[in-house]
Amino acid sequence: MLIVMKADATNQEIDHVVSIIQEMGYKAHPERGATRTAIAITGNQGAVDVTRFENLSGVAEAIRVTKPYKLITLDLRPEQTIVRVGDAAIGGEELAIIAGPCAIESRTQALTVAKAVYRSGARFFRGGAFKPRSSPYAFQGLGEEGLKIMAEVRDVYGLKIVTEALDEAGADLVERYGDMIQIGARSMQNFSLLRRVGRSHLPVLLKRGLSATLEELLLAAEYILAEGNDQVVLCERGIRTFTQHTRNTLDLAIIPAVRSISHLPIIVDPSHAAGKSSMVTPLARAGVAVGADGLIVEVHDQPEHALSDGAQALTLDQYDELVHEVRAIHEAITPVAVT
Ligand code: PEP
Numbered sequence: 001m002l003i004v005m006k007a008d009a010t011n012q013e014i015d016h017v018v019s020i021i022q023e024m025g026y027k028a029h030p031e032r033g034a035t036r037t038a039i040a041i042t043g044n045q046g047a048v049d050v051t052r053f054e055n056l057s058g059v060a061e062a063i064r065v066t067k068p069y070k071l072i073t074l075d076l077r078p079e080q081t082i083v084r085v086g087d088a089a090i091g092g093e094e095l096a097i098i099a100g101p102c103a104i105e106s107r108t109q110a111l112t113v114a115k116a117v118y119r120s121g122a123r124f125f126r127g128g129a130f131k132p133r134s135s136p137y138a139f140q141g142l143g144e145e146g147l148k149i150m151a152e153v154r155d156v157y158g159l160k161i162v163t164e165a166l167d168e169a170g171a172d173l174v175e176r177y178g179d180m181i182q183i184g185a186r187s188m189q190n191f192s193l194l195r196r197v198g199r200s201h202l203p204v205l206l207k208r209g210l211s212a213t214l215e216e217l218l219l220a221a222e223y224i225l226a227e228g229n230d231q232v233v234l235c236e237r238g239i240r241t242f243t244q245h246t247r248n249t250l251d252l253a254i255i256p257a258v259r260s261i262s263h264l265p266i267i268v269d270p271s272h273a274a275g276k277s278s279m280v281t282p283l284a285r286a287g288v289a290v291g292a293d294g295l296i297v298e299v300h301d302q303p304e305h306a307l308s309d310g311a312q313a314l315t316l317d318q319y320d321e322l323v324h325e326v327r328a329i330h331e332a333i334t335p336v337a338v339t
């Protein structure tokens, strides 16, 4: 259920509705928008009695929600969410670029790549310290040591650190060293981890599962918002299909599809979609053209020696070229404010 308050509803009227929801044993999520306040109700198993709210003073309407998600919707928050990562943002006017190696391999590697990322004007540095590898014998990441290296990258270049947590203990560590917690494709339905990052003070980058539907992705985000953290960025990183020419199939249609339902920003990961460096830049261009709020891209100073995902890593020069191209596209499609 969603209670939409009148545009001129007073704080007292809003508080009264919230207290009635709580008295009924449910959770109230008031959303104070630019033009009106809406209050989502969660925690109910069956239908909530509409008549309880319809005649309360300040209430414009009580809407039954038929979709399984409540907090990620434009019905609750019609304005797009801007996710703040310190003094940087994702979902605002600027195209967000998150770049770095798949895995942090050494201090020298991380600092070399970070220098190129910083020089490109990007605000975010990515790098895995805990790697979800298909094989238990593959390089699993440097763990806390990798996080310490990324904390140094932040100190040296001022870049915001985006890094994956594989489990709840990992989330504790990412909170200590990082700026944004990445939930990987393989963890998109790890519900206890989603709940854990929903209680974090850090923003979350939520990647689409390998075979997740749009609804499953949005419900994964709903888990995080339901715990109180609305700083969530969605990420399309390609899904499993029958194609053999790419590692995954980049589903660009999900960007306008998300826009029509949710206020959450969405970015594109052309690297894990392509699996091959030669396809990363064309897919990045397409992602920006279709309206993504940003990109997350894998870059390596020596892709041929990378310990993970080397085939899809851009060289520093290729990365530089990508940034120039996607910025031009973003500028071309951004409406100019009429003064
Ligand atoms: C990654 O970003 O390196 C990664 C493992 O991504 P995904 O979870 O999308 O496979």
Ligand code: MN
Binding pocket: 102, 103, 272, 298, 308, 309
């Ligand atoms: Mn990777």
